Amino acid sequence: MTNGSRIAVDAMGGDEGLAVMLAGVARARRQFEGRGLDLRFILVGDEAAITEGLKSHPNLTAHSEIVHAPGVVGSSDKPSQAIRRAKTTSMGVAIDMVKQGRAAAAVSSGNTGALMAMAKLSLRTMPGIDRPALAAMLPSLGENDVVVLDLGANTECTARNLVQFAVMGAAYARTTLELQSPRVALLNIGSEDQKGTDEIRDAAQTLRLATHLPMTFTGFIEGDRLSRGEVDVIVCDGFSGNIALKTAEGTARFVADLLRRAFKSSMRSKIGFLISKPATDLLRHHLDPNNHNGAVFLGLNGLVLKSHGGANEIGVATAIGVAAKMVRDDLTRRIAEDLGNFEAKAA
Amino acid sequence: MTNGSRIAVDAMGGDEGLAVMLAGVARARRQFEGRGLDLRFILVGDEAAITEGLKSHPNLTAHSEIVHAPGVVGSSDKPSQAIRRAKTTSMGVAIDMVKQGRAAAAVSSGNTGALMAMAKLSLRTMPGIDRPALAAMLPSLGENDVVVLDLGANTECTARNLVQFAVMGAAYARTTLELQSPRVALLNIGSEDQKGTDEIRDAAQTLRLATHLPMTFTGFIEGDRLSRGEVDVIVCDGFSGNIALKTAEGTARFVADLLRRAFKSSMRSKIGFLISKPATDLLRHHLDPNNHNGAVFLGLNGLVLKSHGGANEIGVATAIGVAAKMVRDDLTRRIAEDLGNFEAKAA
Structure with missing residues (x-):
């Protein structure tokens, strides 16, 4: 700074x-x-x-x-x-x-x-941008966090908006994650070319042709692979992005609640919990949304x-x-x- | 049967x-x-x-x-x-x-x-239905599972589609969960009246007035509260529903993977894991998608x-x-x- x-x-x-x-x-x-x-x-x-x-x-x-x-x-x-x-x-x-x-x-x-x-x-x-997008880093199993945008600034998006989000998200990943050519994917309900809305398919078409950009467009990604570390930037409209982000937060909390119940279910598991507490504390730290706070309007x-x-x-x-x-x-x-x-x- | x-x-x-x-x-x-x-x-x-x-x-x-x-x-x-x-x-x-x-x-x-x-x-x-919807039961922290629809049959939906999904989802919950007046909510990116798309706001308007139906419309629900057991039926378009369902699946797996890593991180936590294994096995059983399989076209x-x-x-x-x-x-x-x-x- x-x-x-x-x-x-x-x-x-x-x-x-x-x-x-x-x-x-x-x-x-x-x-x-x-x-x-x-x-x-x-x-x-x-x-x-x-x-x-x-x-x-x-x-x-x-x-x-x-x-x-x-x-x-x-x-x-x-x-x-x-x-x-x-x-x-x-x-x-x-x-x-x-x-x-x-x-x-x-x-x-x-x-x-x-x-x-x-x-x-x-x-x-900025010149060339119709609408800003809200972007944040989510934890993943990969070597780096993953940039996700838009997270709720734009309820509905055109193909042109999505393409601009991809370029901005890639620039964010290049800068903050120090990646040469970030892997960029569009969030969709299937990985096949014909899946999703016209907007998503049209955006994919444009991004496939944009080989001069400092990014690698990898196609569509589904909701169950957001945290796998397979891509560096995930692009979506603000409605889907908000649903995905909040569902991920809610599910992580849900699993943690179930785990707490499971550990309390018997004396044996209570003892196991106390012994493995440093490990589960690490997990809690990793999943706490407070440790992933801070979204930016790109x-x-x-x-x-x-x-x-x-x-x-x-x-x-x-x-x-x-x-x-x-x-x-x-x-x-x-x-x-x-x-x-x-x-x-x-x- | x-x-x-x-x-x-x-x-x-x-x-x-x-x-x-x-x-x-x-x-x-x-x-x-x-x-x-x-x-x-x-x-x-x-x-x-x-x-x-x-x-x-x-x-x-x-x-x-x-x-x-x-x-x-x-x-x-x-x-x-x-x-x-x-x-x-x-x-x-x-x-x-x-x-x-x-x-x-x-x-x-x-x-x-x-x-x-x-x-x-x-x-x-059926008479009165424009499009079928894919519905499934998801696990929750409440007394019963929660019905979610549409999960991907209809990429884009009108307000009328969403209202029909609500009626069908409530009927499903009445039948399968044996609830008199299931609590029904629309998935949205905020709980305030002005949030979301026109389709969702219009659907909410219709459902608020439909007080003669055997359901209790509770308004909007956000992605982080899907599993809290606060409602019995969650209604959304197929795109959002698919994103939410798959994100929940992926996040549950992500947390389980992190937990596995945490338990393997030291001898102490390995021992704790072995002792509490019956508890974590129960959790794994609860989260395994195979135990929640079977979606129906309503x-x-x-x-x-x-x-x-x-x-x-x-x-x-x-x-x-x-x-x-x-x-x-x-x-x-x-x-x-x-x-x-x-x-x-x-x-």
């Missing part, structure tokens, strides 16, 4: 409130300091409340400035309503810090739809990250860490370059 | 071949015999191969007749092609047994798209069930068992009654 660059944090967003946001930011700062990196923050929201909250985090205070915003976007506010009062809300002002160049990225745990609408209106999409002229509304202190710190790495890697510029090459060769 | 009624089995469908199909049928027969029920079968496919295969299952032979069909539907055959040679294939002839009234249900592990197309063409949809004038292509002997037996229970419960008539009431009151 370039010294002196700052991350703007919507201190008021999220279901867990200001205290958890500040604790998460403070934790991220400590972690990066331990690795010799100096993170600095612009904390946006109710100035009095933030000042009060910072009393528990003196080290964070020294590395932060506060920017006052009186309003908060509610979790059930419609994006169209939220946009109208953008300039008075902590979310809108945090994004504005990026637009003004005062911050290198903005992070919010607030309402996803409002965040997307405000970010798009304020920062605008395709905007600036970095805006969405942290899970229910994230705890660790989750918020994870999202801040993702933002810091993207600033360090200059992700926005790298994506713009890849898009430029795509457009130039396609023309 | 009414004595004398038969289940037609597509003996040639499925990735695992004839031997697994016959072993699965034989296993189901033994299990039901143990409970005092006499299952009888029509085995459809290559007569010589079935006769040879039955030599390993003398008890099944005594409860089966063979109907010859020379052709097989391949797993990558297009439905439109498969339909043209329906009458010569094991899949098409098995369905025809239901149409002729010789069998009370047909079960196939073959190509889902072809099975759907053939079943619809041969048996036709909305046809006859019972056609889809067994997973990769099902093993236990999986095939599970699907046969699901078919036998539907025959016993007279599911088709019960759904027709509920649809009749829906139409009558809506008119």
Whole structure:
């Protein structure tokens, strides 16, 4: 991360409130300091409340400035309503810090739809991009995590949207996972050419021909293979992506609940559980959504990250860490370059 | 199950071949015999191969007749092609047994798209139903399994399709789960009214007003709550349903793989694993897709069930068992009654 660059944090967003946001930011700062990196923050929201909250985090205070915003976007506010009062809300002002160049990225745990609408209106999409997409890294059995997009920013998508998502997702994987030619697949309900919607088939057709791009298009992937580590980028519309992401989260929790019940079912299994606890703790850590928090809107002229509304202190710190790495890697510029090459060769 | 009624089995469908199909049928027969029920079968496919295969299952032979069909539907055959040679294939002839009234249900592990197309063409949809839907029971943390439909028969759906699926899914839950007024929800990417596609919002609007139906519409449900046991029926288009079902399967396997790795990571955890093995075996049994096999096409004038292509002997037996229970419960008539009431009151 370039010294002196700052991350703007919507201190008021999220279901867990200001205290958890500040604790998460403070934790991220400590972690990066331990690795010799100096993170600095612009904390946006109710100035009095933030000042009060910072009393528990003196080290964070020294590395932060506060920017006052009186309003908060509610979790059930419609994006169209939220946009109208953008300039008075902590979310809108945090994004504005990026637009003004005062911050290198903005992070919010607030309402996803409002965040997307405000970010798009304020920062605008990159040349060649019709709509931004929400992307995140999911754990896999492979050597690296897998980039999945769109995760809910666009309920319905055209073939052209999906192709743009593929190019941006590949650029993200090239930058963050340091892969030369990421393997990219389209999420579908079968692996055969004729499966799925017209949009998906048309997108596949375009991607198959785009051999000049720094990616390897591998065709369709089904829901049961998302975590196998067979591809590096999975592209889908926001509806399917949101269903897949949440179903994966819910199923992991379901299996963990069943496991807990199984371990409690007899004295013998309780003893086995105690003995193998270090192993199951490792598993719990690996599956905890807080350790995979931080989704980014790709395709905007600036970095805006969405942290899970229910994230705890660790989750918020994870999202801040993702933002810091993207600033360090200059992700926005790298994506713009890849898009430029795509457009130039396609023309 | 009414004595004398038969289940037609597509003996040639499925990735695992004839031997697994016959072993699965034989296993189901033994299990039901143990409970005092006499299952009888029509085995459809290559007569010589079935006769040879039955030599390993003398008890099944005594409860089966063979109907010859020379052709097989391949797993990558297009439905439109498969339909043209329906009458010569094991899949098409098995369905025809239901149409002729010789069998009370047909079960196939073959190509889902072809099975759907053939079943619809041969048996036709019930009055008031535009399209059949593929429904299955998924495990949950609640007192009963949860009915999910559509799981892939219809890639895109109108609001009207979704409403019909809700009525059929509720009838299925009333019959099979013996619930008076099943809780029905629409799968969506948020729980607020304005979330999702027009189709989903319109379907919700209709279902909210349909208070005369023997179901309780609870609104939207997100992917992370599918297995919580909060609802009895989850309704979605076939694309989302397929993504959710397969993502859940894949995630359960992913967690199990991580658990295996964790248990192998040290001597201590290996010992803990051995001690708690009965508990984890129970979990594995609970999550094994073979123990939840057997999806049914709802909305046809006859019972056609889809067994997973990769099902093993236990999986095939599970699907046969699901078919036998539907025959016993007279599911088709019960759904027709509920649809009749829906139409009558809506008119």
